[in-house]
Amino acid sequence: MTPSKQTRLIEFLRDTLAVPADALALGLRRAEQAPNLLPMILWQYGFVDLEQLNQIFDWMEQV
Template sequence: MEPRQHTKLINFLLEELAIPATAISLALRHVEQTPSLLPMVLWQYGLVTLTQLNQIFDWLEVTS
């Protein structure tokens, strides 16, 4: 994932899905080497619902 796309994803998570910044920070610590796994890590840790995960994947598909 490109750095610009990664920034846009984080903004989407914060603004559209209202994911707390602390949850995103926690997930980011676990995906330092592979930022494209961020949505899955958020879901694995219970920081987003399955519905939100689908919204993230839909958003990624549209913005790619």
């Protein structure tokens, strides 16, 4: 994932889905080696639900 796409994803997660900053920080640390896994990590830790996860994947397809 390119840095600008990752930045836009983080903005989407923060602004649209209201994922807390500390949840994003944890997800980013866990996804350091594979940034594309950030949505799955957030879901695994319960920071987003299944509907939000689908919204994230839809957003990622459109970007």
